[in-house]
Amino acid sequence: MKRRRFIAGIVIIVAVLAAVQWVRLGVLRVEAVREGGTVLLVPAESGDTFVLSYVHSVERSVVRDFFRIDEGRRLVLYGTEFRSSNTGLPSALGPGETLSRSDGAFRISGMHRVMNEVSLWVGEAYGNRLTIHGVDHDLPRLAGETLLRVRADTVTVAGYLFFRLEQLVVHQEKRVSKG
Numbered sequence: 326m327k328r329r330r331f332i333a334g335i336v337i338i339v340a341v342l343a344a345v346q347w348v349r350l351g352v353l354r355v356e357a358v359r360e361g362g363t364v365l366l367v368p369a370e371s372g373d374t375f376v377l378s379y380v381h382s383v384e385r386s387v388v389r390d391f392f393r394i395d396e397g398r399r400l401v402l403y404g405t406e407f408r409s410s411n412t413g414l415p416s417a418l419g420p421g422e423t424l425s426r427s428d429g430a431f432r433i434s435g436m437h438r439v440m441n442e443v444s445l446w447v448g449e450a451y452g453n454r455l456t457i458h459g460v461d462h463d464l465p466r467l468a469g470e471t472l473l474r475v476r477a478d479t480v481t482v483a484g485y486l487f488f489r490l491e492q493l494v495v496h497q498e499k500r501v502s503k504g
Contacts, residue, residue, distance in 0.1 A: 401437060445472070
């Protein structure tokens with residue numbers, strides 16, 4: 326009886342380790358292009374949506390771009406919102422797109438712009454944010470002033486857990502060095 330429990334325990338441990346190593350998890354990955362590292366991994370599957378927002382450098386108003394992850398793990402820009410319609414902001418609509426205005430903001434909906442990734446320069450002056458699953462991520466705080474790439478990806482469960490553990494360690498080191 327003890328031998329069966331021991332063997333069952335070993336089988337369970339091996340199965341868990343195999344699952345952690347080989348099972349893949351859909352994520353939204355944010356990478357620092359120049360530094361070459363991942364600064365954010367968030368579980369995200371087909372159909373999930375997120376928002377990238379920033380303060381427009383000329384108009385000094387907030388712009389929000391709305392994305393969805395499609396079945397091919399591509400990013401689909403399906404809407405954008407802005408408070409000013411001047412320099413560097415949308416001035417023409419594409420096929421099927423509509424422009425509306427409410428609560429002091431312009432909104433373009435009906436967009437369907439498919440891309441593999443989004444590259445953006447982030448910095449404190451631009452207030453860059455990524456919001457997904459109701460959580461707001463301050464991109465300059467995560468990466469500093471740099472060029473970021475956002476894309477849908479997959480990682481092993483082990484890879485995701487190691488990333489999260491590394492982030493906890495880095496966060497703890499920063500707290501210790503401040504205090």
